[in-house]
Amino acid sequence: MDQPVLRGMRARFVEMAGEYAQRLGDRREHIVLKRDHSLRVHALAAKIVARESIAPAAPYLAAALVHDIGRFSQFERFGTYRDDESVDHGEEGADFLRGGDFLAAFEPQVRECIIMAVRLHNKREIPADLEPLSRSLCIVVRDADKLDIVPVVLSKLSAPGPRDSVVTLGLMDEPQAWTEDIADVVAGGESPAYGDLRYINDFKLLLASWGPKLVHGASRRIFAGRGYLDRLFALLPQTDRFAELKVRLAIGLER
Numbered sequence: 001m002d003q004p005v006l007r008g009m010r011a012r013f014v015e016m017a018g019e020y021a022q023r024l025g026d027r028r029e030h031i032v033l034k035r036d037h038s039l040r041v042h043a044l045a046a047k048i049v050a051r052e053s054i055a056p057a058a059p060y061l062a063a064a065l066v067h068d069i070g071r072f073s074q075f076e077r078f079g080t081y082r083d084d085e086s087v088d089h090g091e092e093g094a095d096f097l098r099g100g101d102f103l104a105a106f107e108p109q110v111r112e113c114i115i116m117a118v119r120l121h122n123k124r125e126i127p128a129d130l131e132p133l134s135r136s137l138c139i140v141v142r143d144a145d146k147l148d149i150v151p152v153v154l155s156k157l158s159a160p161g162p163r164d165s166v167v168t169l170g171l172m173d174e175p176q177a178w179t180e181d182i183a184d185v186v187a188g189g190e191s192p193a194y195g196d197l198r199y200i201n202d203f204k205l206l207l208a209s210w211g212p213k214l215v216h217g218a219s220r221r222i223f224a225g226r227g228y229l230d231r232l233f234a235l236l237p238q239t240d241r242f243a244e245l246k247v248r249l250a251i252g253l254e255r
Contacts, residue, residue: 020072034071044144051218063117069093094119143219146210208232212252
């Protein structure tokens with residue numbers, strides 16, 4: 001697929017986001033946030049597929065662009081990005097894409113694989129029997145998505161003034177508090193569930209846990225090269241427990 005088609009998809013995506021932002025008025029900030037996030041995930045996916053020599057690239061770039069397209073209607077309807085308090089944004093986006101012509105430039109089989117990747121990108125696990133292209137698309141999107149969520153949250157945590165409760169999921173902001181079970185899950189090499197988070201420090205641990213679990217080596221190298229682990233742990237209580245956990249995650253990034 002040629003670049004003009006992908007440029008047209010990006011332009012259409014930006015136009016759609018603009019329509020939501022215009023309707024939401026004073027609440028437009030979080031539509032713009034997701035628009036910009038999606039464009040960066042699109043760019044990150046391009047880096048991953050290039051460095052991993054994955055071809056053809058077009059389905060991956062399209063899936064990355066539209067992976068969060070369900071966020072717009074989710075926020076307009078519910079005013080939150082917490083799926084457990086509103087709707088599953090992966091399902092929302094997949095249903096929107098299946099009912100429209102946004103992906104009309106792709107062959108039907110490839111289009112269905114992109115839609116499946118959108119549906120599954122936010123799930124804890126990818127089904128073992130998933131069709132190979134859908135799986136490959138989903139993995140790239142999940143890697144790129146995580147690589148951009150981390151700096152978005154870090155920028156909000158570093159900003160002066162009150163926390164942005166939409167970005168920090170309405171979690172309790174107690175600088176010295178965390179959930180020990182969350183730390184145990186991360187120490188065990190897993191990522192905790194969003195629904196188990198109580199404190200903003202739990203969220204930081206979740207983000208840190210993503211690094212070693214990124215599937216593609218190119219993705220882990222981006223995570224490490226941008227210093228996300230150092231930046232997250234600098235915002236956590238400076239305890240021996242967390243120092244040990246940071247070392248363990250850093251080793252995991254090098255696998």
